[in-house]
Amino acid sequence: VMRVTLLIERGHFFLEDIGFYMVKFKTIFLYQELWEADRFRAGVGDGMEVVAIPQRTDVATVGAENLNADMVVGGAGIRSEETGRLFPKLKLIQTLSAGTDTIPKLAMSEMGVRVANNMGGNAVAVAEVTVALMVSTYRRLMVQWNQTNNLGKYGEGFSDNWGRFHELTGKRVGIVGLGQIGSRVAKRLAGWECEIVYSDVIPHSADYEAAANASRIDFDELVETSDVISLHVPLDRSTEKILSDREFSKMKPGAIVINACRGPVVDEVALIRALDAGQIAGAGLDVTEIEPIETANALIGRDNVVLLPHRAGLSVEAREKSIDNAIGNARRLMKGDDLEGIVLPV
Numbered sequence: 001v002m003r004v005t006l007l008i009e010r011g012h013f014f015l016e017d018i019g020f021y022m023v024k025f026k027t028i029f030l031y032q033e034l035w036e037a038d039r040f041r042a043g044v045g046d047g048m049e050v051v052a053i054p055q056r057t058d059v060a061t062v063g064a065e066n067l068n069a070d071m072v073v074g075g076a077g078i079r080s081e082e083t084g085r086l087f088p089k090l091k092l093i094q095t096l097s098a099g100t101d102t103i104p105k106l107a108m109s110e111m112g113v114r115v116a117n118n119m120g121g122n123a124v125a126v127a128e129v130t131v132a133l134m135v136s137t138y139r140r141l142m143v144q145w146n147q148t149n150n151l152g153k154y155g156e157g158f159s160d161n162w163g164r165f166h167e168l169t170g171k172r173v174g175i176v177g178l179g180q181i182g183s184r185v186a187k188r189l190a191g192w193e194c195e196i197v198y199s200d201v202i203p204h205s206a207d208y209e210a211a212a213n214a215s216r217i218d219f220d221e222l223v224e225t226s227d228v229i230s231l232h233v234p235l236d237r238s239t240e241k242i243l244s245d246r247e248f249s250k251m252k253p254g255a256i257v258i259n260a261c262r263g264p265v266v267d268e269v270a271l272i273r274a275l276d277a278g279q280i281a282g283a284g285l286d287v288t289e290i291e292p293i294e295t296a297n298a299l300i301g302r303d304n305v306v307l308l309p310h311r312a313g314l315s316v317e318a319r320e321k322s323i324d325n326a327i328g329n330a331r332r333l334m335k336g337d338d339l340e341g342i343v344l345p346v
Contacts, residue, residue, distance in 0.1 A: 024047060024049045025333065026048065026049045026051065026070055027048055027049070027051070027071040027072070028062060028066060028072045028073070029050050030056075030057060030059070030073065031074065032075075039320070039323050040323050040326060040327055043323070043324065044334075045331075048334060051069070054075075055074065055075035055076065056076060057076070058076065059072060059075075059077065060086055067088070068087075069087055069090060070091050070333065071091060071092045071330060072087075073095075074095065074096040075096075077093055077095060078090075078108070079103060080104060081104050081111075084104070084107065084108055084113060090111075091114065091333060092115075092116060092339065093115045093116070094329055095116065095118055096121065096326065097118055097122065097322070098123070098126070098261075099117070099235060099261070103115050105343060108345070109345045115345075116342050116343065118322040118325055118326070120180030120181070120321075120325075121318055121321040121323075122315070122319075122321070123184050124184055124315075125314065125318040126184075126286075126312045126313045127181055127187075129286060130230055130232075130312065131188050131192075133285075134230070136284060137256050137305075138167070138168065138256060138282075140303060164281070166254070168189070168193075168194055168228070170194070170195075171227035171228055172194070172225060173186075173194045173196050173197070173226060173228045174222035174229045175198040175214065175232060176200075176219070176222065177231065177232035177261070178198040178209075178214055181232045181260075183208070183212045183214070185230060185232065186213060186214045187211070187212055187213070190213055196212065196213055197214065197216070197225075198215070198216055198217070198222070199216070199218065220250065224251070225252070226252070226255060227252065227255055228258060229243070229251070229256070229257050230259075230260075231258065232261055233261055233265060234262070234343070235262035235264055236346040238346065241266065243271070248271065248273070248279050249279060251274075251279060251280050254281045255280045255281060256280065256281050256284065258283070259283070259284075260287065260312045262287055263287040263289040263290070263310075268288065268299070271283060275305070282304035283304070284306040285308065286308040286309075291309075292309070293309075325340075
C-alpha cells in the first residue's frame with residue numbers, strides 16, 4: 001500500500017510522497033550565466049517550473065503567461081510595489097545577495113510576500129575582500145600598483161613617505177555588525193593577531209563571540225578606540241549614515257574605515273570632509289552612495305582611498321552557495337515549511 005500525502009499550499013495541490021504535482025509552482029529565475037538557472041532547476045526538481053531570463057530583464061515584462069509565478073529569484077528582482085502587484089500568486093522574493101534594500105519590503109509584506117536574503121552565501125567572498133581592503137588601505141598597495149604597473153614609476157615617493165604604512169598586527173579592529181559576514185571577517189583576522197571588538201544591535205551568544213574571537217563593546221567606544229572600523233550591516237532606516245560628522249570627529253587620527261556593505265551606511269560628504277581635515281587616515285570602499293560612482297566624486301584619485309566597484313560578493317563559490325540556499329527555500333515553499341533568511345520590513 002502506498003502512503004500518499006495531499007498537501008494544500010495557497011492554491012497548490014500536490015502528492016508529496018510520489019512527487020506528482022497537479023499544479024506546479026513557478027519561479028522566475030534571473031541569471032547572470034545560464035548554468036545558474038540550470039543548477040537551480042536541477043535542485044528544485046520536477047515540482048517547480050523554472051522560467052530563466054537574463055538578470056537585467058525587468059520582471060514586469062516577462063509576459064502574461066509568467067505572471068502566475070510563486071517566487072522570483074535573483075537579479076533586479078521586484079523593486080516596486082507596482083511590479084509586485086502584477087504577480088497575484090507571488091509568495092517569495094529570494095535574493096542571491098546579502099542586501100535586500102532595493103526591494104520595497106513593507107509593501108511586499110502587506111501583500112503577503114516575504115523577502116529572503118542569500119543566508120550568508122557570499123559571506124566568505126565579502127570577508128576575504130574586506131581583509132584585502134584593510135591591507136590595501138593601510139599599505140597603499142593600489143597606489144604602489146598603479147605607479148609601478150601603469151605609470152612606470154618604480155617606488156617613486158614611497159621611500160621617503162613610508163611613515164604612512166602600517167601593519168594590522170596589534171591593531172584594534174572594530175566590526176559593526178557581527179552577522180554572517182562580520183563574523184567571518186573576525187575569524188579571518190585571527191592569524192593577523194588583531195584585537196577584535198564589535199558592536200551589534202543583535203545579541204550574540206558567548207559561544208558565537210568566542211568562535212569569532214570578538215568582544216562586544218558600545219558603538220561609540222568602538223568608533224573612538226578602533227584603528228580599523230569595518231561595516232557589515234544591512235541598509236535600512238536605522239543604519240543609513242551611521243558614520244557621519246559626529247562619528248568621524250571621534251575617531252583616532254590614524255583610523256581607517258572599511259565599507260563593504262552598502263554605500264549609504266556612510267555619509268559620503270562627511271567622509272570626504274574627514275579625509276580632507278585629516279581626521280582619519282584613509283578608507284577602503286567596495287561601495288559608494290551612488291553606483292556606479294560619478295566621475296566627479298571627490299573620493300576618486302586619493303592615494304589614501306581604495307575604491308572597488310561593488311563586486312566583493314562575487315565568486316563562483318559564492319554564487320553556488322547562494323543558489324543552493326535559494327533551492328532550499330524553494331523546496332520549503334513547495335512543502336509549506338518555514339522559510340529561512342527572511343528579512344523583516346524595517
